[in-house]
Amino acid sequence: MLKPKTLFSLCLLSCISLYSYPTKWLQEYIKIPTFSPTGEEKAFLYIASLLEQNGIKYQFITYKGRTVALFSKLEKDSSLPTLILMHHLDVVPAEGKRWKYPPFSGVLKEGKIWGRGAIDAKGLGIAQLLAFIKISKNREKLNRNVAMLVVCCEEKGGTEGVGWLIRNRKDIFLNSWVINEGGIAKRFTNGVGWWGIEVVQKKPLWIKISARGRGGHSASGYLDNPLHKLLVVLNGILELKFEPRITEAGKLFLKRVKPLEPVGIAKIIAKVLEKKTFDTLFPGMQSFLYDTLQITMVSGSQSINIVPEKAEAYIDMRLLPDTDIEGVLKSIKEKATQKNLEVEILLQNRYSPISSLDSIGFKTLEKVLSKEAPVVPFFLPGFTDARFLREAGIDVYGISPFVLDPLSTSGIHGANESISEKEFIKGVRRMEAIVKEWAF
Numbered sequence: 001m002l003k004p005k006t007l008f009s010l011c012l013l014s015c016i017s018l019y020s021y022p023t024k025w026l027q028e029y030i031k032i033p034t035f036s037p038t039g040e041e042k043a044f045l046y047i048a049s050l051l052e053q054n055g056i057k058y059q060f061i062t063y064k065g066r067t068v069a070l071f072s073k074l075e076k077d078s079s080l081p082t083l084i085l086m087h088h089l090d091v092v093p094a095e096g097k098r099w100k101y102p103p104f105s106g107v108l109k110e111g112k113i114w115g116r117g118a119i120d121a122k123g124l125g126i127a128q129l130l131a132f133i134k135i136s137k138n139r140e141k142l143n144r145n146v147a148m149l150v151v152c153c154e155e156k157g158g159t160e161g162v163g164w165l166i167r168n169r170k171d172i173f174l175n176s177w178v179i180n181e182g183g184i185a186k187r188f189t190n191g192v193g194w195w196g197i198e199v200v201q202k203k204p205l206w207i208k209i210s211a212r213g214r215g216g217h218s219a220s221g222y223l224d225n226p227l228h229k230l231l232v233v234l235n236g237i238l239e240l241k242f243e244p245r246i247t248e249a250g251k252l253f254l255k256r257v258k259p260l261e262p263v264g265i266a267k268i269i270a271k272v273l274e275k276k277t278f279d280t281l282f283p284g285m286q287s288f289l290y291d292t293l294q295i296t297m298v299s300g301s302q303s304i305n306i307v308p309e310k311a312e313a314y315i316d317m318r319l320l321p322d323t324d325i326e327g328v329l330k331s332i333k334e335k336a337t338q339k340n341l342e343v344e345i346l347l348q349n350r351y352s353p354i355s356s357l358d359s360i361g362f363k364t365l366e367k368v369l370s371k372e373a374p375v376v377p378f379f380l381p382g383f384t385d386a387r388f389l390r391e392a393g394i395d396v397y398g399i400s401p402f403v404l405d406p407l408s409t410s411g412i413h414g415a416n417e418s419i420s421e422k423e424f425i426k427g428v429r430r431m432e433a434i435v436k437e438w439a440f
């Protein structure tokens, strides 16, 4: 029997091989625009068709006529633990103007597969699917269970996707651990420097603040302008001080990554860990040490000479895992109350526990990935669907099986999202190796 590596080499000589369809599948998946909820149904059907072609059973999990998830399980024995391969099929919108190739073309050009979702997270999804199908061909040899979970609407906050599953179908996560997005592969010039397996993340707190007043012609002298009240309150909120600090999550990551980084960065990390100084940080390091607050949208009237009746502002906060969310909310509400403004919480997570480093799941990932580079427990300064599962006590590990260059990384939620085909195929193989290590 030909080994995959041999097959791949032959594929380069333009024959049809096992590795000719990962690219094709990713291209086809990208071609389905999936801004939640539009297009999600079609994408669910696409994944289902690939499972069907390979003789694998699955179920759609629906709520009020909407497909929330697709679940498929290869089970040796229901009493055995299960690895769940999870990814979200929705993507963020893409405006074509700044893109080199149309964002939903999925074209293969310059050695890269281009399009929205190539990395976040359709590339990961296809790598998981390939591994899952491969395992299914030898299901009689399974020593443990493996499942595939495709979910909707992560980019909309996931409350109606994984959040809903945790509230209504927690049974599918019983005796399971989960592989999800959110990890990184730190790239050094000679390849991967270290693998960051995401074990903890920040807590989102999304808030809307609304002000009401008497609208009308801007020439009137007696108007009660809600936008003015809103701006005063926003100014007050911007004055809130968030002091830097090293949390347990930050310490866990920084301590382990320090010896793997170049000397200059290692020195900065050492100083931070000793709490000597937070003044000199490497780019992006602030996110690991600070609660952040960004006012992202403000709205008033539609015309320069109309005073609105209502003004609104949206605030996106990313809090450190141990930040007292109630305390932060209290400070914001105090500012808002001074002008009688309404505060509405749009999204929040109260707890952000750390997934175990002693679990068989973490050890499986570590065993496979450390063959290429050291493994580090990574603290993600953003958030993913993993937060719902961790709050419910389920171990989740975010990994990127792909070693991405900075240009590719900047395409995530930006223009020109793309992945090198070569690296994509490497990632497919890594994912297969992980799932095989677990399953057989």
Ligand SMILES: [Zn+2]
Binding pocket: 088, 120, 121, 154, 181
């Ligand atoms: Zn994502």
